[in-house]
Amino acid sequence: LAKTTQPISMDSYEGQEVNITCSHNNIATNDYITWYQQFPSQGPRFIIQGYKTKVTNEVASLFIPADRKSSTLSLPRVSLSDTAVYYCLVVDSGGYNKLIFGAGTRLAVHP
Protein backbone atom coordinates (compact mmCIF):
# COMPACT_ATOMS: atom_id res chain seq x y z
CA LEU A 1 0.00 0.00 0.00
CA ALA A 2 1.44 3.35 -1.03
CA LYS A 3 2.33 5.62 1.84
CA THR A 4 1.33 9.25 1.61
CA THR A 5 3.09 12.35 2.87
CA GLN A 6 1.35 15.68 3.28
CA PRO A 7 2.04 18.84 5.28
CA ILE A 8 1.00 18.68 8.91
CA SER A 9 -0.66 22.06 8.88
CA MET A 10 -1.48 25.04 6.68
CA ASP A 11 -2.91 28.48 7.26
CA SER A 12 -4.98 30.54 4.88
CA TYR A 13 -7.38 33.46 4.82
CA GLU A 14 -10.94 33.67 3.70
CA GLY A 15 -11.34 34.03 -0.04
CA GLN A 16 -7.97 32.57 -0.92
CA GLU A 17 -7.33 29.44 -2.93
CA VAL A 18 -5.69 26.67 -0.95
CA ASN A 19 -3.58 23.94 -2.48
CA ILE A 20 -2.62 20.92 -0.41
CA THR A 21 -0.04 18.64 -1.97
CA CYS A 22 0.31 14.97 -1.19
CA SER A 23 3.28 12.82 -2.09
CA HIS A 24 2.79 9.13 -2.90
CA ASN A 25 5.99 7.96 -4.56
CA ASN A 26 5.16 4.26 -4.44
CA ILE A 27 1.71 4.46 -5.98
CA ALA A 28 0.77 1.36 -7.96
CA THR A 29 -0.96 1.11 -11.30
CA ASN A 30 -4.29 0.08 -9.78
CA ASP A 31 -4.31 2.75 -7.09
CA TYR A 32 -6.67 5.71 -6.96
CA ILE A 33 -6.10 8.93 -5.04
CA THR A 34 -8.85 9.97 -2.68
CA TRP A 35 -9.26 12.94 -0.37
CA TYR A 36 -11.39 13.20 2.76
CA GLN A 37 -12.26 16.10 5.04
CA GLN A 38 -12.84 15.81 8.76
CA PHE A 39 -14.25 18.32 11.21
CA PRO A 40 -13.62 17.90 14.95
CA SER A 41 -15.57 15.00 16.46
CA GLN A 42 -17.19 14.14 13.13
CA GLY A 43 -16.55 11.28 10.75
CA PRO A 44 -14.44 11.90 7.64
CA ARG A 45 -16.31 13.05 4.57
CA PHE A 46 -15.35 12.15 1.02
CA ILE A 47 -14.27 15.13 -1.07
CA ILE A 48 -12.87 13.91 -4.37
CA GLN A 49 -11.18 11.01 -6.09
CA GLY A 50 -9.07 10.69 -9.22
CA TYR A 51 -6.72 8.47 -11.15
CA LYS A 52 -4.83 10.90 -13.36
CA THR A 53 -4.95 14.44 -14.83
CA LYS A 54 -7.61 16.67 -13.35
CA VAL A 55 -10.89 16.04 -11.62
CA THR A 56 -13.27 18.77 -10.52
CA ASN A 57 -16.50 18.73 -8.56
CA GLU A 58 -18.58 21.34 -6.78
CA VAL A 59 -16.27 21.35 -3.78
CA ALA A 60 -12.69 20.98 -5.03
CA SER A 61 -10.32 20.12 -7.82
CA LEU A 62 -7.73 17.38 -7.83
CA PHE A 63 -4.62 17.66 -9.96
CA ILE A 64 -2.55 14.55 -10.67
CA PRO A 65 0.59 14.77 -12.82
CA ALA A 66 1.45 12.14 -15.39
CA ASP A 67 3.81 10.22 -13.10
CA ARG A 68 1.10 10.12 -10.37
CA LYS A 69 3.70 10.36 -7.63
CA SER A 70 1.93 13.34 -6.13
CA SER A 71 -1.44 15.01 -6.18
CA THR A 72 -2.77 18.43 -5.24
CA LEU A 73 -6.13 19.17 -3.70
CA SER A 74 -7.28 22.65 -4.60
CA LEU A 75 -9.97 24.42 -2.57
CA PRO A 76 -11.17 27.60 -4.32
CA ARG A 77 -11.99 30.67 -2.23
CA VAL A 78 -11.96 29.06 1.19
CA SER A 79 -14.19 30.19 4.01
CA LEU A 80 -13.97 29.76 7.77
CA SER A 81 -16.08 26.61 7.47
CA ASP A 82 -13.31 24.94 5.47
CA THR A 83 -11.18 24.77 8.61
CA ALA A 84 -10.69 21.03 9.01
CA VAL A 85 -8.24 18.16 8.63
CA TYR A 86 -7.73 16.94 5.06
CA TYR A 87 -6.56 13.40 4.39
CA CYS A 88 -4.95 12.10 1.23
CA LEU A 89 -5.40 8.36 0.67
CA VAL A 90 -4.13 6.00 -1.97
CA VAL A 91 -6.62 3.20 -2.49
CA ASP A 92 -6.11 -0.05 -4.37
CA SER A 93 -8.91 -0.65 -6.85
CA GLY A 94 -8.67 -4.42 -6.47
CA GLY A 95 -9.85 -6.61 -3.66
CA TYR A 96 -10.77 -5.15 -0.32
CA ASN A 97 -9.02 -1.84 -0.41
CA LYS A 98 -8.48 -0.74 3.14
CA LEU A 99 -8.66 3.00 3.71
CA ILE A 100 -5.50 4.00 5.53
CA PHE A 101 -5.66 7.44 7.05
CA GLY A 102 -2.43 9.21 7.82
CA ALA A 103 -2.04 12.26 10.01
CA GLY A 104 -3.66 14.54 7.46
CA THR A 105 -3.21 18.27 6.94
CA ARG A 106 -4.78 20.56 9.46
CA LEU A 107 -6.04 23.61 7.55
CA ALA A 108 -6.86 26.74 9.49
CA VAL A 109 -8.74 29.47 7.65
CA HIS A 110 -8.52 32.91 9.25
CA PRO A 111 -10.84 35.91 8.83
Place this chain on the structure above:
Amino acid sequence: EAQVTQNPRYLITVTGKKLTVTCSQNMNHEYMSWYRQDPGLGLRQIYYSMNVEVTDKGDVPEGYKVSRKEKRNFPLILESPSPNQTSLYFCASRPGTNTEAFFGQGTRLTVV
Protein backbone atom coordinates in the same frame (compact mmCIF):
# COMPACT_ATOMS: atom_id res chain seq x y z
CA GLU B 1 -31.64 10.05 3.53
CA ALA B 2 -28.58 7.88 2.95
CA GLN B 3 -26.71 7.53 6.19
CA VAL B 4 -24.68 5.49 8.62
CA THR B 5 -26.13 5.56 12.12
CA GLN B 6 -24.18 4.74 15.25
CA ASN B 7 -25.53 4.36 18.75
CA PRO B 8 -24.91 5.50 21.33
CA ARG B 9 -23.16 8.78 20.54
CA TYR B 10 -21.65 9.00 24.00
CA LEU B 11 -21.00 6.26 26.52
CA ILE B 12 -19.25 6.14 29.85
CA THR B 13 -18.78 2.69 31.29
CA VAL B 14 -16.71 0.80 33.81
CA THR B 15 -13.89 -1.62 33.22
CA GLY B 16 -15.07 -5.12 32.40
CA LYS B 17 -18.70 -4.35 31.68
CA LYS B 18 -19.59 -5.72 28.26
CA LEU B 19 -20.96 -3.22 25.78
CA THR B 20 -22.10 -3.06 22.18
CA VAL B 21 -21.95 -0.10 19.83
CA THR B 22 -24.42 -0.47 17.00
CA CYS B 23 -23.90 0.61 13.41
CA SER B 24 -26.55 0.56 10.72
CA GLN B 25 -26.51 1.74 7.12
CA ASN B 26 -29.47 2.18 4.78
CA MET B 27 -27.58 2.18 1.48
CA ASN B 28 -27.31 -1.57 0.91
CA HIS B 29 -23.52 -1.31 1.03
CA GLU B 30 -21.44 -4.47 1.04
CA TYR B 31 -18.41 -3.11 2.85
CA MET B 32 -18.50 -1.95 6.44
CA SER B 33 -15.72 -1.19 8.89
CA TRP B 34 -14.93 0.17 12.32
CA TYR B 35 -12.24 2.71 13.17
CA ARG B 36 -10.98 4.26 16.33
CA GLN B 37 -9.47 7.71 16.46
CA ASP B 38 -7.02 8.79 19.13
CA PRO B 39 -5.03 12.01 19.41
CA GLY B 40 -1.70 11.68 17.65
CA LEU B 41 -2.56 8.25 16.26
CA GLY B 42 -5.12 9.17 13.64
CA LEU B 43 -7.82 6.81 12.41
CA ARG B 44 -7.00 3.13 12.79
CA GLN B 45 -9.10 0.30 11.46
CA ILE B 46 -10.38 -2.23 13.99
CA TYR B 47 -12.39 -4.69 11.91
CA TYR B 48 -13.95 -4.77 8.49
CA SER B 49 -16.55 -6.79 6.65
CA MET B 50 -16.85 -7.42 2.93
CA ASN B 51 -20.34 -8.92 3.16
CA VAL B 52 -22.72 -10.84 5.41
CA GLU B 53 -20.83 -13.35 7.55
CA VAL B 54 -17.49 -12.17 6.12
CA THR B 55 -15.36 -10.24 8.58
CA ASP B 56 -11.65 -9.77 9.14
CA LYS B 57 -9.27 -8.04 11.47
CA GLY B 58 -7.97 -4.59 10.82
CA ASP B 59 -4.91 -3.03 12.39
CA VAL B 60 -6.02 -2.92 16.04
CA PRO B 61 -8.52 -5.76 16.63
CA GLU B 62 -7.43 -6.79 20.14
CA GLY B 63 -10.23 -6.48 22.67
CA TYR B 64 -12.99 -6.13 20.07
CA LYS B 65 -15.45 -8.42 18.32
CA VAL B 66 -17.80 -7.83 15.43
CA SER B 67 -20.57 -9.67 13.66
CA ARG B 68 -22.30 -9.24 10.32
CA LYS B 69 -25.52 -11.22 10.36
CA GLU B 70 -27.40 -8.74 8.21
CA LYS B 71 -26.12 -6.53 5.44
CA ARG B 72 -27.20 -3.29 7.09
CA ASN B 73 -25.84 -3.89 10.61
CA PHE B 74 -22.29 -4.20 11.87
CA PRO B 75 -22.12 -3.99 15.68
CA LEU B 76 -18.86 -3.54 17.58
CA ILE B 77 -18.64 -5.56 20.77
CA LEU B 78 -16.31 -4.94 23.68
CA GLU B 79 -16.52 -8.04 25.84
CA SER B 80 -14.44 -6.63 28.69
CA PRO B 81 -13.66 -2.96 28.10
CA SER B 82 -10.49 -1.48 29.52
CA PRO B 83 -9.42 2.15 29.94
CA ASN B 84 -7.11 1.94 26.90
CA GLN B 85 -10.23 1.49 24.77
CA THR B 86 -11.34 4.99 25.64
CA SER B 87 -11.56 6.55 22.21
CA LEU B 88 -13.71 8.04 19.47
CA TYR B 89 -15.16 5.28 17.30
CA PHE B 90 -16.42 5.54 13.73
CA CYS B 91 -18.34 3.09 11.63
CA ALA B 92 -18.12 3.37 7.84
CA SER B 93 -19.74 1.74 4.85
CA ARG B 94 -19.25 1.76 1.09
CA PRO B 95 -20.71 -0.08 -1.90
CA GLY B 96 -17.55 -1.89 -2.95
CA THR B 97 -13.97 -1.41 -3.92
CA ASN B 98 -12.60 1.96 -4.92
CA THR B 99 -15.65 3.88 -3.84
CA GLU B 100 -16.63 6.67 -1.53
CA ALA B 101 -16.93 5.69 2.13
CA PHE B 102 -19.69 7.05 4.33
CA PHE B 103 -18.93 7.52 8.01
CA GLY B 104 -21.22 7.59 10.99
CA GLN B 105 -21.40 10.45 13.48
CA GLY B 106 -19.03 8.78 15.89
CA THR B 107 -19.30 7.24 19.36
CA ARG B 108 -17.25 8.73 22.13
CA LEU B 109 -16.49 5.97 24.60
CA THR B 110 -14.96 6.47 28.02
CA VAL B 111 -13.96 3.46 30.10
CA VAL B 112 -13.19 4.21 33.74
